[in-house]
Amino acid sequence: MKTRLIISLCAVALLSAGCKSSGTGGFSLVTNSKLALGTAAGAALAIHLIYDPLAPNWEIEETRLSDDSYQLSMKMKRFHTGGAGEALQLLKRRALQLQQEQGFAGYQIASYSEGVDSQTLSTRRVAEGTLRFVRHEVADSFALNGSY
Structure with missing residues (x-):
């Protein structure tokens, strides 16, 4: 900054x-x-x-609810030129990052909502999502748990 x-x-x-000096006889x-x-x-x-065109469009507040679940609250900046439909994409990108960082097999979006926060000067888009991460045993869709 x-x-x-x-x-x-x-x-x-x-x-x-x-x-x-502006010169002589010039036209202005x-x-x-x-x-x-x-x-x-x-x-x-x-x-x-x-x-501030170089600032990110969204700010994310991340809250850890338990060992395997997070809540993400996102607020879009007030003055922007795009990115209004990015909230779900941003939630999924952050979920994938958390999944890889903590070694989970997958994630589920438990809840997701979007809205508009009206304030005195202007409005801003907001979104909230709750993520639940799953371990390898739970993520095995055929219940084989590594026995194949």
């Missing part, structure tokens, strides 16, 4: 420096170019700080 802020401030400083579309350039740079900086 600090590097983006420093880069943004350097860009504003470079843009606002401009040329000292903007009468007060310093004001227009400063306003445009300030607006661009404000949009970048509010929108």
